[in-house]
Amino acid sequence: MKFLLITILSLFISFFASAKSVTIDINGMKLTYDKAPRLSSVLKQAVKQGDWYWPSSKLFDNKTTEIESERQEIISELKLLLSDSSERQTQVITDLLTQVESWQLMRRISMRIDYDLARIKEQFNPRLIESHYLLRVAARPEIVNVFGTSHALAEMPHLPGAHISVYLQDDDLDCHADSDYVYVITPYGKVDKVNRSYWSNERYELAPGAEVYLPLPESLFSSEVESLNQRIVSLAMHRVK
């Protein structure tokens, strides 16, 4: 009897959940679904638009309350650091503050988005429940992006087979080359903390479209900025622009 009640209840919940509308923006093309679609159904529409490089595709939804609140907390922490900083520190923090404030954020759904994968493995084919989604698909990016405590935001050509240190050799780009680590947001939305040294035992190549965050250097501030760095890079993962 209990089994019967639970089953009927779950069918009812499923029915009413799927009755609400789902809207999806695929590179500007707007789609509306009355029932919660599977990701594969959405990607099927995307493939009609072109031959996409799935490893760098991104899916966002508009549940941004927590993300915006995190951004405000990070801004407050940076301002707190600013209130007691040297001239050199002030420049670094101000640059970073400007970047964080300018980001357009949505909640990134951190998983591999791939039409083939979605069709054969259920865990990569979730049902998209009521919300507004943004799906970004593109051809293979020929660049990587560097942001954070750099003199300027940098878009650099992707270098086949190159260790991450090759990208960071330019002193103008990387004014805090004394940091041991940088953070990388992979195209799948995973954050890696990477030893930047060419001589590091761990070989690390940047994927096309990867983003490198040059952190607030502990040498210029203190070891306490590490958690702030991690929060900034985690927030950056949700960046649409």
Added chain:
Amino acid sequence: MIKKIILVLITIHLLSACTPTMRSHYYNIRLAMSSDSDGRMERRLVEDSDVQVAFVKSGDRGWATVALAFNENGQEKWISGDRAMLVTKNGYVIKTIGFTNDLMFTSDLDDLPLPSYQQSSTWTRYQDWLKGEYGYEVYSKFTKVADENIEILGEVFNTVKVRESAEYLGEADNIRFDDQWNNYFWYDKKSGALLQSQQKVSPFADEFTITYASMALSLVGAK
């Protein structure tokens, strides 16, 4: 009785997202791969299958049956019973899912000289790998090397054997010593259909041996 009705309701509910054509297609694929052949190449399995099947051997592992799940945008997408996928273009492996290190991307597919290769056709492309290697350039030269009889499921086919001499060109930071290798493709001499291939997509990848069983039997009128 009530439980049976509930199970039927749940099944209908779960399948409601699929069109009848898709359901039938997936059913046929599952059927093709649910045989008790234990991966052995069985003629009966191929003859009975409503979808195209091939037999694949990857590295040291045994033979597996794969079914052609999708044939779209000029690409053939073969899936195995354990939900691995081989994506090929004209029989050439260009993407994998579910292997130790998946090939995620192959560029310059429009330049692939197979199957209508000219003697000494070449192809340069680059590859991205799931385990952190991106943009590795590969150069290949295709050459007809021999006429050869091959046997598939008891039938003998007169084929043209084509050799692909492949080479890693990328000046990667990590030094490799095994940057050249050969792949082979066997084309039916009469129809030009690809019947078998033996291919590695990079020096460090497992070799795939693929036998296009449905294609072979269709050529002798057994399908």
